[in-house]
Amino acid sequence: MCYFEMTRWSCGYWKWGNFKQQCNKEYRTGETCGLKLVFDTAYQMDHCKICDTIGKKERRKNKMKDDINRWRREGNRRATIEKTQQDVDDLERQIYDLWETHLEKQRTL
Structure with missing residues (x-):
C-alpha cells in the first residue's frame, strides 16, 4: 500500500506516476510493498x-x-x-x- 502519483486524461486513460510515499508495511528504504494507492491525481484536459x-x-x-x-x-x-x-x-x-x-x-x- 505504497503511494504513487497518477495521471488521468479527459478520455479516461490513466497511468501511474512517480513513487510518492512509503507505507508502514515496508521497512526497507527505497522498496515498495507492491500495492499501489493513489497519493495525488493530475488531471490532463487533453487526450492521451x-x-x-x-x-x-x-x-x-x-x-x-x-x-x-x-x-x-x-x-x-x-x-x-x-x-x-x-x-x-x-x-x-x-x-x-x-x-x-x-x-x-x-x-x-
Missing part, C-alpha cells in the same frame, strides 16, 4: 497518446479511402487501388488494437 495516435491513423485511413474512391472514378489504377486497400485494412486493424488497449486500461481503474 493513444487517442492522438488513433486520430492520426483515422485521418490517414480517411485520406486513403478518398484516394481509392477518386482512383475508381478515374479508372485504370487497379494495382494501386488493391495496394491502398490492403493498407487501409492494416490501419483498421491497428486502430482496433489501439482501442482495445485503451478500453482495457479504462476498465482496470
Whole structure:
C-alpha cells in the first residue's frame, strides 16, 4: 500500500506516476510493498497518446479511402487501388488494437 502519483486524461486513460510515499508495511528504504494507492491525481484536459495516435491513423485511413474512391472514378489504377486497400485494412486493424488497449486500461481503474 505504497503511494504513487497518477495521471488521468479527459478520455479516461490513466497511468501511474512517480513513487510518492512509503507505507508502514515496508521497512526497507527505497522498496515498495507492491500495492499501489493513489497519493495525488493530475488531471490532463487533453487526450492521451493513444487517442492522438488513433486520430492520426483515422485521418490517414480517411485520406486513403478518398484516394481509392477518386482512383475508381478515374479508372485504370487497379494495382494501386488493391495496394491502398490492403493498407487501409492494416490501419483498421491497428486502430482496433489501439482501442482495445485503451478500453482495457479504462476498465482496470
